[in-house]
Amino acid sequence: MKGRRRPRKALNASIESVRAYYEDLLGSLQDGIITIEPDGRIRSINQAAEELMGRSAQMFHGRSFERLFPNDRPLRALMQKTLESGRTHADFDVRLTRRDGSHVVISAVCSLISNGTGQPRGIVLAIRDQTGIRELEERLQRSDRLASLGTVAAGVAHEIRNPLAGLRGAAQLLEGEPNFPAALREYTSVIVREVDRLGAIVERLLSFATPRGPVLCSCNLHEILDSLLFLERAPLDAARIAVRRQYDPQLPEILADPSEIRQLFLNLIRNGAEAMPDGGDLTIRTSYERSEKRCGGRSVAVVEIIDQGEGFDPEIERRLFTPFFTTKEGGTGLGLAICLRIVEDHSGAMEATSTPGKGSRFRVWLPLVTQSGAASPLNES
Ligand SMILES: Nc1ncnc2c1ncn2[C@@H]1O[C@H](COP(=O)(O)OP(=O)(O)O)[C@@H](O)[C@H]1O
């Protein structure tokens, strides 16, 4: 016998309340949740998944996953395996293409949705952003590599410094000999010049391998940049590089070691100039941001060095900050490794992006002096 039928209005209200509850639940999850019909069409997608995929829910609804993500074969394979086996499958290292073409590394867990009788009703895909974890892993690996490299480099550099000084001195003594033929002077000056070049490399290697640690004070970033640009004016002019300064006049002071910061931006400015052998614009832009995630939520200055050079492809991008990686004849490959070390010593961050053929942009984040003027934890060491 049928029970008394509930009035339609009350039934609708209760369905609506259940629906709203599940919507709130899915909306509150940090993980992206996508449900997919057995025929591959997307049934629902929560806000976290929308954000992760860089697309809005309307774009998904009722459309086939395969057509929306033609380039994401690993994710589709995961779903296929789940559908075929009926079991949960996971992949913790999937590269996903966002709508703007950028990539994000995610973990994905795919399970079958079945009703009470075991009939499959579709699949549910739970995805999570892994970028932060990957970055942390890479950073740890890099600092590990740098630490061991530093020890070797320091040893080698010390061994080379003394013989170099001996060579230079001997070449100069030779030149000073009363009977030294003037025609041979060209050779001794090559020795001296090349020894000096080697000496400069050794010094860079040493400063990289045995950092003295930053001595922090409150400094004006624009003054540092201007004094650098003043010193570099002649070579920049000669290379037909036009410097465009786009400074934010409101930029507060930063907490930094001025000589290290000079070294940092000198390397970046020189790299920018070297990337434009036929000249071009080198833009130096400053601004500031409150609460930068990469720098532990601190307020930071942002400096961008933008050139119009050849840029670099993703393969080079991966290796940019690796010590001794260079594509230049006569390059040391230490410039950017030193930049990264300086930035990390300042609890800052840096990033390089490029459009090959059009130019590159190096972005640096450096902590501002805190409002209270309190010393940063870095100062206490
Ligand atoms: N602004 C830039 N544009 C294009 N490529 C760059 C730029 N800056 C650095 N690179 C690439 O990164 C490599 C490493 O740079 P760096 O560490 O400064 O060493 P070096 O300048 O001695 O080669 C360069 O050889 C170059 O291939």
Ligand SMILES: [Mg+2]
């Ligand atoms: Mg360089």
